[in-house]
Amino acid sequence: MKNKSVIIIGAGVAGIEAANNIAENGYNVTLIEKENLLGGNLKNYAKLFPDFYEAGEVKNNLINKLNSENINVYNNNEITELFFENNKWQAVNSQNQKFLADAALLTTGFTVFDAKRKEELGYGIYDNVITSLEFENMYKTGKITTKQGNIPERIAFLNCVGSRDEKVGNHYCSRVCCINAVKQASEFKEIYPDSQAYCFYMDMRMAGQFYEELYRKSQEKHNVIYIRGRISEAAATLDNKIQIKSEDTLSGLPLKMTVDLLVLMVGIEASIGTNQLASQNEINGEYGFAKSKGLYGNDNITNKKGLFLAGTCKRPLTIPETIADAKAAANQIIKYLNQI
Amino acid sequence: MNYNNFIIPFCLGASLLLIIIIYKFAKWLSKLDKKQKYFVKRNFFSKKSIAAINEVFREALIHRNIYRKNPLLGYMHMSLAFGWFLLIVVGKIEASFYAGSFFEEPWLAIFFKFFAREQANFWVANFFSFTMDLLLLIVLSGLALAIIKRLKSKILGIKKATKHVIYDKIALTALWLIFPLRLLAESSTAALVQNGSFLTGGIGELFSLQFAQNVELPLYWAYSSVLFVFFVSLPFSRYMHIPSEVVLIFLRKWGAKAGEQYSGLSDFEINSCSRCGICIDACQLSFSANINNVQSVYFIRDTRYKKLNDNIANNCLMCGRCTEACPVGLELTLIRQQLRTKTEIAGKHYYDYCENKNNKNKTDIIYFAGCMTQLTPNIIIAMKNIFSAAKVKYWFMDEDKGICCGRPMRQQGFVQQSKDLISKNTKLISKSGAKLLICSCPICYKSFKEEYSLDIEIMHHSEYIKMLIDxxxxxxNKSELNIVFHDPCELGRGLNIYKPPRQVLSKIGKIIDTEFSEKDSLCCGGSLANTVIELETQLEIRNKALEILTKSKPDILATACPLCKKSFTHAYKGKVMDIAEIVSKFLYLQNNSKKQEIKEKEIFSILK
Structure with a gap:
C-alpha cells in the first residue's frame, strides 16, 4: 500500500509543503522543479509582510524538511505535458522524460505581470522605473539607489499594475500588492527616514491580520503619503528623474510630480506552466488560472480524478494561505491514495 | 382623345409624386450652406453639369459601382433602373410616333397597347412593339433576381439584408406588382387585337378571347393602381434615393462639399441611401461583435425618419469601412460626426492650463507626438533617435505635455471645446514660424490637416521617414524579418496614406500581405469614437482583427498609430511595433563601427 506515489509539479511554497506532508505519511513523492533552485517566487523576497519575517528562513525551513527518503527532487525539469494514461498520471519534461505516479498535484504557481505591457509607465524604457521585485532585490543587497547610484529623495509606489485593469484583461485583484507596497514603503523609510515616500492606490485593501496596523504605522511613524489615484503616464526628465502624471481623486485635481524612483507593484498572473498544464487537462479557469472543483471543501480537487491543486496556481494567495492550502491538498491526496 | 377612367390613379399618383419631390428638393436646396450655394451658382452652366449627366447615366441608371462590387447585384439594379428608364423613353417615342405629335396625352405611353388598338401592322410598329417587349423582359428578369434576393440573400453574395420599414414594404410590393401586371394587361390587349410582339403576343395567345375581354380592363385598373401606390409611397420610402441621388450627383459635380455642420447636402445624402445594406457586411461591429442595428444604413434611416437616438449615433468606431464600401459614395462617417454635434450642451471648459503654454522657440520643424503617443513613449524615443541620426533640428512641441489636437472632442460632438484647443495650438504653431509639422498620431494628423487652417506642410512620421530615406x-539595415503592416483607419481610409509606410518597411524586411489591407483594413478596436460599446466588445473586435492580421505569424506586427499599437500589444504574444520604432532599431549608423555592432545585437534580439 505504501508504495503508492504522487508527482508534484512546482517546488515553491505549496509544492514543498505538500511534498513534506505526503512523504511524512509514507507515500513516495516526486517533486519536480523547472528552475535550478527550489523555493519558487519566495526566493524573490527579502522580508514578508506584515511582520517582516525573513523570507529566507521560511524557505530554508521548508527545504530542510525535504530530507525524507520518500521524496525525490528533480530540479531543472520543466514539465510540458501532464496526462492520465494506463491508470497513471504521467508528467513529461522538455527532454521527453516521463514521470509516473498514482496522483498528481499542480503547484505551478504564479508569475508577475510583465510591466512592459503598460508602456505608458515607462518600465524598460526609463532607468528609474522598477518593479516591486527589483525593489526586493535592492533591499536584499542593502542598496536602494537610483540607477545612477544616488539615494532616492522621493520614491513613489504604484499599486494595481496589471491588476484590476480591464485594459490588460485582468479584472481581478492580486490581493498582496497593497500590503506589499506598505511593507516596502516602510522598509524604505527605515533606511532613509529623510526621504519621502508616496503610494498611489485605487483602494488600500488591508484585509489581513495586522495589515491595517502596518498601514497605520507607515503613516504615523514613517509619514508615507497615500494618494488615491492611478498614474496615467510616467516620463523621464533630463536628469533621469521620473515625472508622473496622475489625478488625486479625493481632491479631484490633476497631479504632476517628479520622483527619483518609481516602483510598480506588479500583480499576480497565472504562470505559463499553470496555464499550459491546466488547459491540457481542461481545468483552466478564468485568466489562465487552474480551476478546482468547488470553493467549499472541494478546493484542492479537480474534475480530473487524481489531479489536485494547491497554492497560487488557482488564484492570488499570501504565503500563510498557500501553506495552509498545501496542507489541505496533502490531506486530500493521502485520502485518495488510501482509497485506490 | 385616348381616355379611359383607369388612367386616373396613375395621373393622380404621378402628380402627387412630382409635387412632393419638388417640395422636398426645394426645402433641402434652401438648406445648403453658403459655400455649397456658391458652388451651385458658379458651376450651374458649366461643363460640370454635362459631367454630372454622364455620371447620372453611369451610376443612377447603369449602376456601374454596384456592378463592380457584385456583378449579379449590379445586373439586378441595372435591369430594373435602366430597363425601366428605357421603357419610358422608348414608350414615349412610340407614343409620339403613333400620335404624330410630341405633345400627346402624357399617359398614352404608359398604357400604349390599350389605346393603340388599331395600329397598322407595319415594320416601325413591329419594331417598337418588339423593343418594348424585350425591355419588359429585361425588367422582369431583374425583378426575378430581386425576389430571389429577398428570399435568399446569400445567393447574391449578401450576408445580411437590411430590415425594412413599412413604407418600404408597401413601395416594394407595389414595385414588384407593376411589371407583372403590365405584362398581363398588355398580353390581354394583344390577345384581343394582336398588337403584341414575342412576349405580350406570346402570352396573349394563351388567353381565350372571352377571358381576355373579361380581364383586360380590370388588369389596366390594377396596373394603374399599383403605379399610384408606388408613386405615393416613393417619397417616404427608400426609393426616394432614385430622385435624390440624381440631384446629389449634380451637387457633387458642381463642387458642393459636406462640412462639419449638417446641411442641405446632408439631406440629399441621407435620402440617397437605397438601404442596400452593403455597409452591414463591412461593419466590424457586425461581423466581430454581432451588433446589427447601428450600422450606417440604420443610422441613416433613423435620421431620415427623425428617430435617431444617441445609442445608435454614438455606437460607431468611425473607422470608415462603410464609407469605403458604400456604392453611392455617401460620406457616412462625416454625417455621423455632423449629427453628433452637441450644440445644446455647453460643456465645461477644462483648458485653463492651455493659457500657460507659451512658445519662445523659433523653428523650421515641429514634432507633435500627441496624447496617445505620450502613452507609448517608445515611439517618442524612436523619433528622437531618428531625428538625431538625420541631424535634424526640431522643436518637440508637446515634450512637456501639450494641448490636445481637439479631434477626440470633435468626434464626440463637442465642437466649441474642440475649437478652443485648435485655436490655442494654432497660435503656438504659427508663432514658431515652422514650415513643417510632423505628427506621430494619425488622429492628430487628420485633425491638423482637416480641422486646422495651418499654412505649413503637415506630415505623418511614416511620410517624414520616407522623405529622410529618399x-x-x-x-x-536590411533584414530577413517578415513584417505585417496594419493600416490605421485615420491614416489609411482617413487620409489615403498607404504607400509611404510600406515603402519604408520594405527597406527593412519583407512585407507580408493580409486578407484585409489598405482600403479594406480593419479597425484595431481601440477607436476613441465609440462611447457605447463596452470594453469586452472592443476586445472582441480587436481579437478578430488580430487573428486575421497575424495569420502568417509575422516576426513583427507593424503599425503607424499609437492607439493601434496599444490595442494589439495587450493581446498579441509576438512583437507589435510602430514604424518609427522599427526604423530606429534598424538605423544604419555611419562612421561608428562600435555602435553598429550594438545595433546588430539589438536587431538580433528582435529576431529572437
Missing amino acids: ENKIKL
Whole structure:
C-alpha cells in the first residue's frame, strides 16, 4: 500500500509543503522543479509582510524538511505535458522524460505581470522605473539607489499594475500588492527616514491580520503619503528623474510630480506552466488560472480524478494561505491514495 | 382623345409624386450652406453639369459601382433602373410616333397597347412593339433576381439584408406588382387585337378571347393602381434615393462639399441611401461583435425618419469601412460626426492650463507626438533617435505635455471645446514660424490637416521617414524579418496614406500581405469614437482583427498609430511595433563601427 506515489509539479511554497506532508505519511513523492533552485517566487523576497519575517528562513525551513527518503527532487525539469494514461498520471519534461505516479498535484504557481505591457509607465524604457521585485532585490543587497547610484529623495509606489485593469484583461485583484507596497514603503523609510515616500492606490485593501496596523504605522511613524489615484503616464526628465502624471481623486485635481524612483507593484498572473498544464487537462479557469472543483471543501480537487491543486496556481494567495492550502491538498491526496 | 377612367390613379399618383419631390428638393436646396450655394451658382452652366449627366447615366441608371462590387447585384439594379428608364423613353417615342405629335396625352405611353388598338401592322410598329417587349423582359428578369434576393440573400453574395420599414414594404410590393401586371394587361390587349410582339403576343395567345375581354380592363385598373401606390409611397420610402441621388450627383459635380455642420447636402445624402445594406457586411461591429442595428444604413434611416437616438449615433468606431464600401459614395462617417454635434450642451471648459503654454522657440520643424503617443513613449524615443541620426533640428512641441489636437472632442460632438484647443495650438504653431509639422498620431494628423487652417506642410512620421530615406539623410539595415503592416483607419481610409509606410518597411524586411489591407483594413478596436460599446466588445473586435492580421505569424506586427499599437500589444504574444520604432532599431549608423555592432545585437534580439 505504501508504495503508492504522487508527482508534484512546482517546488515553491505549496509544492514543498505538500511534498513534506505526503512523504511524512509514507507515500513516495516526486517533486519536480523547472528552475535550478527550489523555493519558487519566495526566493524573490527579502522580508514578508506584515511582520517582516525573513523570507529566507521560511524557505530554508521548508527545504530542510525535504530530507525524507520518500521524496525525490528533480530540479531543472520543466514539465510540458501532464496526462492520465494506463491508470497513471504521467508528467513529461522538455527532454521527453516521463514521470509516473498514482496522483498528481499542480503547484505551478504564479508569475508577475510583465510591466512592459503598460508602456505608458515607462518600465524598460526609463532607468528609474522598477518593479516591486527589483525593489526586493535592492533591499536584499542593502542598496536602494537610483540607477545612477544616488539615494532616492522621493520614491513613489504604484499599486494595481496589471491588476484590476480591464485594459490588460485582468479584472481581478492580486490581493498582496497593497500590503506589499506598505511593507516596502516602510522598509524604505527605515533606511532613509529623510526621504519621502508616496503610494498611489485605487483602494488600500488591508484585509489581513495586522495589515491595517502596518498601514497605520507607515503613516504615523514613517509619514508615507497615500494618494488615491492611478498614474496615467510616467516620463523621464533630463536628469533621469521620473515625472508622473496622475489625478488625486479625493481632491479631484490633476497631479504632476517628479520622483527619483518609481516602483510598480506588479500583480499576480497565472504562470505559463499553470496555464499550459491546466488547459491540457481542461481545468483552466478564468485568466489562465487552474480551476478546482468547488470553493467549499472541494478546493484542492479537480474534475480530473487524481489531479489536485494547491497554492497560487488557482488564484492570488499570501504565503500563510498557500501553506495552509498545501496542507489541505496533502490531506486530500493521502485520502485518495488510501482509497485506490 | 385616348381616355379611359383607369388612367386616373396613375395621373393622380404621378402628380402627387412630382409635387412632393419638388417640395422636398426645394426645402433641402434652401438648406445648403453658403459655400455649397456658391458652388451651385458658379458651376450651374458649366461643363460640370454635362459631367454630372454622364455620371447620372453611369451610376443612377447603369449602376456601374454596384456592378463592380457584385456583378449579379449590379445586373439586378441595372435591369430594373435602366430597363425601366428605357421603357419610358422608348414608350414615349412610340407614343409620339403613333400620335404624330410630341405633345400627346402624357399617359398614352404608359398604357400604349390599350389605346393603340388599331395600329397598322407595319415594320416601325413591329419594331417598337418588339423593343418594348424585350425591355419588359429585361425588367422582369431583374425583378426575378430581386425576389430571389429577398428570399435568399446569400445567393447574391449578401450576408445580411437590411430590415425594412413599412413604407418600404408597401413601395416594394407595389414595385414588384407593376411589371407583372403590365405584362398581363398588355398580353390581354394583344390577345384581343394582336398588337403584341414575342412576349405580350406570346402570352396573349394563351388567353381565350372571352377571358381576355373579361380581364383586360380590370388588369389596366390594377396596373394603374399599383403605379399610384408606388408613386405615393416613393417619397417616404427608400426609393426616394432614385430622385435624390440624381440631384446629389449634380451637387457633387458642381463642387458642393459636406462640412462639419449638417446641411442641405446632408439631406440629399441621407435620402440617397437605397438601404442596400452593403455597409452591414463591412461593419466590424457586425461581423466581430454581432451588433446589427447601428450600422450606417440604420443610422441613416433613423435620421431620415427623425428617430435617431444617441445609442445608435454614438455606437460607431468611425473607422470608415462603410464609407469605403458604400456604392453611392455617401460620406457616412462625416454625417455621423455632423449629427453628433452637441450644440445644446455647453460643456465645461477644462483648458485653463492651455493659457500657460507659451512658445519662445523659433523653428523650421515641429514634432507633435500627441496624447496617445505620450502613452507609448517608445515611439517618442524612436523619433528622437531618428531625428538625431538625420541631424535634424526640431522643436518637440508637446515634450512637456501639450494641448490636445481637439479631434477626440470633435468626434464626440463637442465642437466649441474642440475649437478652443485648435485655436490655442494654432497660435503656438504659427508663432514658431515652422514650415513643417510632423505628427506621430494619425488622429492628430487628420485633425491638423482637416480641422486646422495651418499654412505649413503637415506630415505623418511614416511620410517624414520616407522623405529622410529618399533624401539619403538616414540609411537602414536590411533584414530577413517578415513584417505585417496594419493600416490605421485615420491614416489609411482617413487620409489615403498607404504607400509611404510600406515603402519604408520594405527597406527593412519583407512585407507580408493580409486578407484585409489598405482600403479594406480593419479597425484595431481601440477607436476613441465609440462611447457605447463596452470594453469586452472592443476586445472582441480587436481579437478578430488580430487573428486575421497575424495569420502568417509575422516576426513583427507593424503599425503607424499609437492607439493601434496599444490595442494589439495587450493581446498579441509576438512583437507589435510602430514604424518609427522599427526604423530606429534598424538605423544604419555611419562612421561608428562600435555602435553598429550594438545595433546588430539589438536587431538580433528582435529576431529572437
